[in-house]
Amino acid sequence: xxxxxxxxxxxxxxxxxxxxxxxxxxxxxxxxxxxxxxxxxxxxxxxxxxxxxxxxxxxxxxxxxxxxxxxxxxxxxxxxxxxxxxxxxxxxxxxxxxxxxxxxxxxxxxxxxxxxxxxxxxxxxxxxxxxxxxxxxxxxxxxxxxxxxxxxxxxxxxxxxxxxxxxxxxxxxxxxxxxxxxxxxxxxxxxxxxxxxxxxxxxxxxxxxxxxxxxxxxxxxxxxxxxxxxxxxxxxxxxxxxxxxxxxxxxxxxxxxxxxxxxxxxxxxxxxxxxxxxxxxxxxxxxxxxxxxxxxxxxxxxxxxxxxxxxxxxxxxxxxxxxxxxxxxxxxxxxxxxxxxxxxxxxxxxxxxxxxxxxxxxxxxxxxxxxxxxxxxxxxxxxxxxxxxxxxxxxxxxxxxxxxxxxxxxxxxxxxxxxxxxxxxxxxxxxxx
Numbered sequence: 166x167x168x169x170x171x172x173x174x175x176x177x178x179x180x181x182x183x184x185x186x187x188x189x190x191x192x193x194x195x196x197x198x199x200x201x202x203x204x205x206x207x208x209x210x211x212x213x214x215x216x217x218x219x220x221x222x223x224x225x226x227x228x229x230x231x232x233x234x235x236x237x238x239x240x241x242x243x244x245x246x247x248x249x250x251x252x253x254x255x256x257x258x259x260x261x262x263x264x265x266x267x268x269x270x271x272x273x274x275x276x277x278x279x280x281x282x283x284x285x286x287x288x289x290x291x292x293x294x295x296x297x298x299x300x301x302x303x304x305x306x307x308x309x310x311x312x313x314x315x316x317x318x319x320x321x322x323x324x325x326x327x328x329x330x331x332x333x334x335x336x337x338x339x340x341x342x343x344x345x346x347x348x349x350x351x352x353x354x355x356x357x358x359x360x361x362x363x364x365x366x367x368x369x370x371x372x373x374x375x376x377x378x379x380x381x382x383x384x385x386x387x388x389x390x391x392x393x394x395x396x397x398x399x400x401x402x403x404x405x406x407x408x409x410x411x412x413x414x415x416x417x418x419x420x421x422x423x424x425x426x427x428x429x430x431x432x433x434x435x436x437x438x439x440x441x442x443x444x445x446x447x448x449x450x451x452x453x454x455x456x457x458x459x460x461x462x463x464x465x466x467x468x469x470x471x472x473x474x475x476x477x478x479x480x481x482x483x484x485x486x487x488x489x490x491x492x493x494x495x496x497x498x499x500x501x502x503x504x505x506x507x508x509x510x511x512x513x514x515x516x517x518x519x520x521x522x523x524x525x526x527x528x529x530x531x532x533x534x535x536x537x538x539x540x541x542x543x544x545x546x547x548x549x550x551x552x553x554x555x556x557x558x559x560x561x562x563x564x565x566x567x568x569x570x571x572x573x574x575x576x577x578x579x580x581x582x583x584x585x586x587x588x589x590x591x592x593x594x595x596x597x598x
Contacts, residue, residue: 302347
């Protein structure tokens, strides 16, 4: 078949950055196999949907995307629909029964089968080869797959399986390849990055991995995400002093602060333990930004439990914070507790936490007025060049806006003097311009 006659493949990615990496790996394999791809679904013959099944809203988004693709197929606009990823891993039989028009369903760990279904060979020697969909100067690096933590609310082990560490040299080779392509920031992800190495090497080896990444020429920022608070490896704190490329930023999801809720959530840590860890991180890592996520409306969360949580947020003064409303997930330990907290109450609690955080964020930003910060430029919008400091991850944290005559170079670093702030953004001018 001539290349112009091969079906063009369009990949839809839903959910988290881990799914994004999987899609980039899929497209990397497709590219090496000379399979035609398109970024425009209107030009596609085949649509591949990489689904998310984490919480109810994500599941619904995935189902809507599948139904939209099936609608295109039924109208003769595309010839084939392939569904892969977390939702398909978890509910494959149900999806087959409810949406039989999909040609193939695959789970979250079946890349070779997906590629075979698309008519191309899976090349194991290309592990780490990806077609980046992020801006060229940053990339996510997945250092592990799955999770061994027993959190009662979480369906990730049902979809991704137990924790599996990627070999260190494999990760380093991927990072070196990304650096050669011009990537300057590596964002380290996994279901639990602090667990890295325990299953393979018999000990936690994240510190060593970060040292290897720090030594790669061309990389300037390394950002750590998804650091599980229970059994946090203390040698990781030393890494922030030893490795200058490691951003003073830690994403550490605490989920709650009430001991009663933490126990039911099976988080493996108490409020006292959380407080001691967070205060230690602040004390031993100068100028560190702590990001966290919380869950409100858990089945056993009373008004008093919620008050404990709000006081904890006020006390800890996180730099960045996100809040999810509890989603009852079939197959999880907490499923049997039901979902007794009304959605209206969950949303009220969510809004209250975010109002507290908004005030904290505004105070923190106002303290930066008149100071200089180093920013990496991500993109341009109208009269602004927009970027981030080392205290901010892409897509989820705040940004720095610099008004320009000539757009600043995307992917480059600039020193910026902050002249104006809002609750979640900074505005400034390039120093010396």
